[in-house]
Amino acid sequence: MLPRINLQDFSRIVVLTGAGISVASGLSTYRGPGGLWTRDGALSYATAEAVQSDPEGVWRFFSDRRQGIGRAQPNPAHLALASAERLLKPGRSLTLITQNVDGLHRLAGSTNVIELHGSLWRTRCSANACDFRRDEDLTRIDPACPTCPQCGAWLRPDVVLFQEPLPGAAEYVAKRSLRDCDLFLAIGTSGTVSPASRFVRSALFAGARTLYLNIEPLHEDDRLFHQQFIGPAETLLPALLGTIRVRPDGSELGPGRNASSRATRHHLTKGMIH
Numbered sequence: 001m002l003p004r005i006n007l008q009d010f011s012r013i014v015v016l017t018g019a020g021i022s023v024a025s026g027l028s029t030y031r032g033p034g035g036l037w038t039r040d041g042a043l044s045y046a047t048a049e050a051v052q053s054d055p056e057g058v059w060r061f062f063s064d065r066r067q068g069i070g071r072a073q074p075n076p077a078h079l080a081l082a083s084a085e086r087l088l089k090p091g092r093s094l095t096l097i098t099q100n101v102d103g104l105h106r107l108a109g110s111t112n113v114i115e116l117h118g119s120l121w122r123t124r125c126s127a128n129a130c131d132f133r134r135d136e137d138l139t140r141i142d143p144a145c146p147t148c149p150q151c152g153a154w155l156r157p158d159v160v161l162f163q164e165p166l167p168g169a170a171e172y173v174a175k176r177s178l179r180d181c182d183l184f185l186a187i188g189t190s191g192t193v194s195p196a197s198r199f200v201r202s203a204l205f206a207g208a209r210t211l212y213l214n215i216e217p218l219h220e221d222d223r224l225f226h227q228q229f230i231g232p233a234e235t236l237l238p239a240l241l242g243t244i245r246v247r248p249d250g251s252e253l254g255p256g257r258n259a260s261s262r263a264t265r266h267h268l269t270k271g272m273i274h
């Protein structure tokens, strides 16, 4: 039986999610076996340089990704976080920082979402001096690269590509939320690389309890997370948060307290339990 995290014990919760949370929605991770960046040509289109040299190729590449992701639905892990946000008492906050560009947190119903790497569903102008932006481009899956109605430059997906900095506003809000958080939970992302490794340090400095949930365990030397839960997010998270119970087919049963998981393990990192 997994312990249950009572979110009502905390007032400023920050959750960081990575590609691992969307695997059960049918989306691959970026770097793992079969991951997007291991496929031929993918890396060459996901760069700032390619937007300049081959804007139509970049648009075609991401148009294909939009088609694939457009069919994906939120899984029980996304739904558990959305439920957790809805169930918070007044005056408490849950800030969801995601590295994912798939939009599944918003589709699940989460509202306080910081998209650190942008969103595949937004389009913006490729000219730095132009502020044209279009939200919800779900219905515009078109392999032909459009041009900006304001300045005529090529349009591009509003995602952070290699060689590009994180969006200033998203990074600022993420850092601000970490500054006074009392619970930090990293889900489906490596705990040893940025941003999780950076964010957990900030959260620890703020005095937060730090939890890690992923299919891959932390290195045994890792002392930045107080507690780790090893297993698939879509199974572990609803059980841990107790926000929903999930049938074996993934459908929701409603609020429950006794959800448990069989195929999962949880570890307490020595000497770091509050």
Ligand SMILES: [Zn+2]
Residues within 6 Å of the ligand: 125, 126, 127, 130, 131, 132, 148, 149, 150, 151, 152, 153
């Ligand atoms: Zn423009």
